[in-house]
Amino acid sequence: MNLLLLEEADFVSADRVVLADRRFTHMQEIHGVAVGDTLRVGRIGGLMGQATVMRLEQHEAELQVAFDQQPPAKLPLTLVLAVPRPKMLRRLFQTIATLGVPRLILVNSYKVEKSFWQTPFLNPENVRENLILGLEQARDTVLPEVIIEKRFKPFVEDRLPAIAQGSLGLVAHPGAYPACPRGIEGPVTLAIGPEGGWIPYEVDLLAKAGLAPVQLGDRILRVETAVTALLSRIF
Numbered sequence: 001m002n003l004l005l006l007e008e009a010d011f012v013s014a015d016r017v018v019l020a021d022r023r024f025t026h027m028q029e030i031h032g033v034a035v036g037d038t039l040r041v042g043r044i045g046g047l048m049g050q051a052t053v054m055r056l057e058q059h060e061a062e063l064q065v066a067f068d069q070q071p072p073a074k075l076p077l078t079l080v081l082a083v084p085r086p087k088m089l090r091r092l093f094q095t096i097a098t099l100g101v102p103r104l105i106l107v108n109s110y111k112v113e114k115s116f117w118q119t120p121f122l123n124p125e126n127v128r129e130n131l132i133l134g135l136e137q138a139r140d141t142v143l144p145e146v147i148i149e150k151r152f153k154p155f156v157e158d159r160l161p162a163i164a165q166g167s168l169g170l171v172a173h174p175g176a177y178p179a180c181p182r183g184i185e186g187p188v189t190l191a192i193g194p195e196g197g198w199i200p201y202e203v204d205l206l207a208k209a210g211l212a213p214v215q216l217g218d219r220i221l222r223v224e225t226a227v228t229a230l231l232s233r234i235f
């Protein structure tokens, strides 16, 4: 945790917060804080700044906070991702928040197992919790928007063209395609497939919506690695 993220409910006055949960335990066990120590803090959706430990008790801490710094810029990206298996999905929420993805659209696809949609990791409170872990890692305060599109065809045909319009549209797919571009400055819409990959029909439909297939070389990367490799390369 490189940034302690604060919720509105933590505030007991305009510049004081009281913490008694995971963040309190972390402050104590990992940072070993004492009264008078300072910590980096951020207000979810707002500014970042510093906190001073004012009071420390067995089960809670009171901090005085001051905010003076903007969170870092996000990537100009909409990431469309076929739902991976639950364990990876959970980590991906953290990873995309850490990397600065502002908008994630989770889609179904032919090779997404139906059971993946049942995972508790898709419950809004769990999604938020993992996004927050990713923001704390990166030192950012702004939660990515997460959109769920359970039906591939209507999403890709009816909504994706408008989302991709005015951006560089890419679909990552191993094969005889142009190499994925590097160092893009403008907005990008990028689609990454499930563990089993996109099927040809899906690649065709994504291409019609404005996303051109690109590849990253002969090595097939795990979804999580592909996300990191693609974003580092594109931006």
Ligand code: SAH
Pocket: 171, 172, 173, 174, 175, 191, 192, 193, 194, 195, 196, 197, 198, 214, 215, 216, 217, 218, 219, 220, 221, 222, 223, 226
């Ligand atoms: N067996 C699948 C691989 C899936 S890897 C197949 O052959 O298509 C999961 C996703 O990561 C892919 O759908 C793609 O979006 C991305 N990916 C992984 N390695 C890649 C590569 N070398 N080039 C382009 N995309 C890749």
